[in-house]
Amino acid sequence: xxxxxxxxxxxxxxxxxxxxxxxxxxxxxxxxxxxxxxxxxxxxxxxxxxxxxxxxxxxxxxxxxxxxxxxxxxxxxxxxxxxxxxxxxxxxxxxxxxxxxxxxxxxxxxxxxxxxxxxxxxxxxxxxxxxxxxxxxxxxxxxxxxxxxxxxxxxxxxxxxxxxxxxxxxxxxxxxxxxxxxxxxxxxxxxxxxxxxxxxxxxxxxxxxxxxxxxxxxxxxxxxxxxxxxxxxxxxxxxxxxxxxxxxxxxxxxxxxxxxxxxxxxxxxxxxxxxxxxxxxxxxxxxxxxxxxxxxxxxxxxxxxxxxxxxxxxxx
Numbered sequence: 001x002x003x004x005x006x007x008x009x010x011x012x013x014x015x016x017x018x019x020x021x022x023x024x025x026x027x028x029x030x031x032x033x034x035x036x037x038x039x040x041x042x043x044x045x046x047x048x049x050x051x052x053x054x055x056x057x058x059x060x061x062x063x064x065x066x067x068x069x070x071x072x073x074x075x076x077x078x079x080x081x082x083x084x085x086x087x088x089x090x091x092x093x094x095x096x097x098x099x100x101x102x103x104x105x106x107x108x109x110x111x112x113x114x115x116x117x118x119x120x121x122x123x124x125x126x127x128x129x130x131x132x133x134x135x136x137x138x139x140x141x142x143x144x145x146x147x148x149x150x151x152x153x154x155x156x157x158x159x160x161x162x163x164x165x166x167x168x169x170x171x172x173x174x175x176x177x178x179x180x181x182x183x184x185x186x187x188x189x190x191x192x193x194x195x196x197x198x199x200x201x202x203x204x205x206x207x208x209x210x211x212x213x214x215x216x217x218x219x220x221x222x223x224x225x226x227x228x229x230x231x232x233x234x235x236x237x238x239x240x241x242x243x244x245x246x247x248x249x250x251x252x253x254x255x256x257x258x259x260x261x262x263x264x265x266x267x268x269x270x271x272x273x274x275x276x277x278x279x280x281x282x283x284x285x286x287x288x289x290x291x292x293x294x295x296x297x298x299x300x301x302x303x304x305x306x307x308x309x310x311x312x313x314x315x316x
Contacts, residue, residue, distance in 0.1 A: 005037075005038055005039045006038050006039070006144035006145055007038060007039045007040075007041070007141060007142060007143050007144045007145070008034075008035060008037075008038035008039070008040045008041065008143065008144065008145040008146070008147065008180075009040070009041040009042075009043065009137070009138055009141055009143040009145075009146060010031060010040075010041075010042060010043070010146065010147050010148075011042075011043040011044075011045035011048065011085070011134075011137060012042065012043070012044060012045060012066050012067075012070065013045045013046075013048050013049050013066075014044065014045070014046055014049050014053075014059060014062035014063040014065070014066045015049055015052065015053065015062060017198055018198070018205060018206075019069050019205075019206040019207065020196055020198065020203035020204055020205055020206050021188060021196060021203070021204045021205075021206055021235070021238070021267075022188035022190070022195065022196030022197065022203065023206065024073065024206050025188050025238055026149075026182075026187075026188055027149070027182070028069075028070070028073055029073075030147070030182045031147060032073060032074050032075060034147065034180075035075075035079070035080055036079055038144075038145060040079070040080035040081070041080065041081045041083065041141055041143070041297065042070070042075065042080055042081070042082045042083075042293075043082075043083055043084075043085050043137060043297075044063055044066070044067060044082070044083065044084045044085060044290065045085050045137070046059060046063055046084060046085055046086045047085050047086050047091065047092065047133065048085070048130065048133065048134070049062070050126060051124060051126045051127045051130065063084075064283050064286050067082070067286045067289070067290065068278055068281045068286060069206070069207070069278070070082075071277070071278070071281050071285075071286075071289075072207065072274045072275070072277045072278030072281065073206075073274055074274075077289045077292070077293060081293045081296050081297050082289055082290060082293040083290065083293040083294040083296070083297035083298075084290045084293075084294050085137065087290075087294045087298070088294065088297060088298050088301050090136075090140065090301050090302060090304075090305040091133065091136050091137060091140065091301070092133065092136070093136075093305065094136035094139070094140060094305065094308065095129065095132045095133040095135070095136040097166070097308065097312060098132040098135055098136060098162040098165075098166065099129060099132050101162065101165040101166060101169065102132065102161065102162065102165065106161070107128055107129065107131060107132070108128075110128075110130070110131050110154065110158070111151070111154055112127060112130065113127055113128055113130075131154075131155065131158040131159075132158070132162060134155050134158070134159065135158055135159040135161075135162035135163070136162075138156070138159040138177055139159055139162065139163050139174045139175070139177070139304075140300070140301045140304050140305070141297070141300055141301065141304075142174075142175050142300075142304070143175065143177045144175065144177060144178065145177065145178060145179075145180050146159070146177050146178070146179055146180065147179075147180045147182055148179050148180070148181065148182065149181070149182050150181055152179075153179050153181065156177055156178070156179040157179075159176075159177055160176040160177065162174075163175065163176045163177075164176060166308075170308075170311040170312060171311060173307060173308060173311060188235075188238065189231055189234045189235060190202030190203060190204075191203070191204065191216055191217075191219050191220045191221065191231070192220075192221050192231075193221055193230070193231045193234075203216065204216040204217065204235070204267065206271065206274075207271065207274065207275050207278055208271070208275075209275075210264070210268050210272075213264055213267050213268060213271065214264050217232075217235075217260050217263050217264045217267070218260055220232050220235070220260065222256050227249075227253030227254045228249050228253065229256050229259060229260075232256070232259055232260055232263055233245070233249060233259075235263060236259075236262075236263050236266065239263075239266040239267065239269075239270060240266060248262060
């Protein structure tokens with residue numbers, strides 16, 4: 001482990017969701033702001049995506065795309081280990097061992113599982129066992145810190161429980177990780193004032209063209225009773241300080257079109273360089289980065305599993 005640095009691990013799941021400003025300010029940017037403080041691991045969680053993605057070409061495409069997103073947004077693979085979960089076979093192996101230590105009622109308390117059941121959706125076995133695969137992901141690397149939103153705190157609690165049960169049964173082996181709760185940049189508002197979400201159709205695309213950004217911004221719902229359009233201003237505060245925005249909004253009180261134009265320019269100023277970087281990242285570059293990071297991660301994970309196998313008695 002790097003001297004004086006704690007180890008951080010987080011995962012990115014290659015689902016079909018196109019990133020928008022809510023994703024960027026709520027999860028991606030907070031990670032990019034902190035990962036240099038730690039010895040960081042960023043995992044392409046492609047096995048986790050199998051609970052919902054049922055097409056091989058789609059998963060493969062999404063995997064390239066999500067890595068491209070992170071690279072475009074500023075992630076530096078020289079400063080952290082970016083690796084592919086499915087290329088390291090000990091992840092599901094350790095998950096199975098943990099599954100033999102926890103109970104069915106314990107897994108039934110998982111929020112994601114209960115949510116699916118309550119909605120009458122398919123709660124497949126992969127979703128049911130999901131917390132133990134996630135525990136394996138975390139514990140294989142002697143992780144100290146796992147950055148999560150408040151609604152994901154339980155994932156880290158499950159990992160601690162798996163570590164505790166294994167350590168009690170077989171002797172001290174796994175660290176018990178701690179969550180670092182990400183204080184979201186409030187809730188990033190969408191074009192209709194609700195939380196920005198693809199399911200609401202109220203998003204501003206993170207890597208969209210200027211035309212796409214303009215179209216989204218111009219659709220922002222405004223309140224004609226006030227001089228300052230609340231929804232426009234709420235999004236604008238993500239790009240400039242209130243002190244910087246004050247004169248603009250005072251001088252152009254009630255001029256909603258002009259204020260939206262100013263927001264478009266500020267969004268474009270941030271996104272244009274990222275969009276250009278993203279266009280320059282080839283599939284081969286993604287593969288090379290993942291291959292290099294996976295080799296490094298595999299060495300750590302295999303060393304941990306060698307110890308685990310000896311302790312549980314499968315090494316003869």
